[in-house]
Amino acid sequence: MKPKTIHIQDVTLRDGNQALKRPWTLNEKIEVFDLLVSLNVDGIEVGFPSSNESEFFTCQVLSKRAPKGKPIAALSRANEKEISVTWEAIQHADSPRMHIVYPVSDFSIKHVLKISEKEVLQKIKSSVSFARSIVGSNHQIQFSGEHFGDAIQNFEFTKLAFMTAIEAGANIINLPNTVERYRPMIFVNMVKEIRESIGDKAMISIHTHNDLGMATATSVESVYVGAEQIEVALNGLGERAGNTNLYETVIALHQNGESLNIQFDRIYPTAKRISELTGIPIGEKTPIIGEDIFSHRSGIHQDGVTKTMNQTKGAYRTFSPEFVGRFDKETISFTNQSGHKAIEFLLRQKGIEVSKEEIHHLFSVAKSISSKENNREITETELVELSRSILTYQ
Incomplete structure (x- = not known):
């Protein structure tokens, strides 16, 4: 079930930056973007354009800077106005990708959205359909079911939510472990079931957080049940305990015989520079990049x-x-x-x-x-x- 190609999608400039005590300036984001290009990640998420004017402008600048053929994504909530703003920010990239997020777990639907499952499906359908109408047929739309990892209680509904997104025009289904609550194989088995449910109708993407320290393991194992894309962050940056660490993920896959496009010799200098830009020191026992590991x-x-x-x-x-x-x-x-x-x-x-x-x-x-x-x-x-x-x- 392992995919022929594994895509490494970096979210440092969005998920990583939004969690910093001092978010990066435009010039710093340009430097980070260039570091990602040098690493040769397969795709880059540049930000959340509808959140503020500065973020919009930054996403616009980075999209125009993107190399030919490099997928450039930006996040939007399931809201037509925000989707329009997001598209305006990234449409100048050679390969722009719309990324829409909406909750799918029973807990989130009941306690955060406070609406019915029927209304959730309607929201997914209308937002993805609208996005497809403005991006055209040639560009990718990624739909993220927020709190997928917490959707055990309403898993059949979650499958229906993803099929609704696909039918409305999404061609990438992103499965986030928005908050890590369970052991890796519970999440991995959920990924496997989604893969079997949707077949080849869409690419499967994984986005895991590291609350329990198992994000890398969860993401890597998901590849072996059919995930084709892993979302990662430089130095494991991200909300709370961070996102899946790019370095750990690509080295783990490489050690298991997988072929990736990453420029591995750029890992250490990139990690050192990101530490300087964030002010977050690299622990001496940190895998791959720690001072003490040799x-x-x-x-x-x-x-x-x-x-x-x-x-x-x-x-x-x-x-x-x-x-x-x-x-x-x-x-x-x-x-x-x-x-x-x-x-x-x-x-x-x-x-x-x-x-x-x-x-x-x-x-x-x-x-x-x-x-x-x-x-x-x-x-x-x-x-x-x-x-x-x-x-x-x-």
Whole structure:
């Protein structure tokens, strides 16, 4: 059921930007847009044009800047006036895409919209039909059923809502996990059922949030039940705990043999720049881009690392630093958790050859120093000085 082509649709400029404590300026958005183009994502959602005049102008500027053939989307609520404004903002793109969102879950219908299911279907039909009438037959319309992930209680109605959107002119059905509440396979099975329900009448897209920390897993697994597009964000930006992380998603798919259009060596420099633009630091343990992910301190790990360091597949490494545009390397550090191999490796890196007996002695001395001084790391420079001292006066 896996699709032949997987599309990576980025929503940083809309979903990511709207959640920032200080939303980006026009010039900053242009820079982010250009970073996305350099990454070669398959499509870009540039904003929410009907929300304010500044957003409208920005979406217009970015749409005109878009490369030929690159789908440029913008979000609109299911409102004819807003749909018209949205189309006015993005119509100058070579490949504009109208994106309409409306709630489909039982909870949202009863407690937020406070209307009947029949009225929901009428709203979907009228808004999508209107959008099709103004965008013409050659451009894409994406319909998002907001809170799809929470639509378990009224799932048969949800299927009907999506068929209504398709019949009215939508050719992409977006399935959002607007708030992550359940384990990934519950959502994935819902995606599978929608895929079987609509067949090949429309593309299936996934848009997951990371409230429980499982957005990437949910999105990646959805591909294997028929989702053709994944909506992602740079640095995992987005409301609350953020959206599906672009870097984690594309690396996970790549590691599983999927072919993507992404320029992988642009990942790390892009992540660093986005961190600068948002003021949100990258955690040292953050997958793909964290400072510490190529560091090894455990003795068992260090042994495997030294034996596989120059191989494509590392004993304790998923991918090479240079693959994602990093210039650092796998590093070995000495703490009281490290083994003899760390000392041998670090000294050899400095051109110092010592016997096994001497390494054993250095190991004991370094461990003792670390333990006595609050288990601190012993630096490479300290190990070199210790080795010279011990080898000279032993």
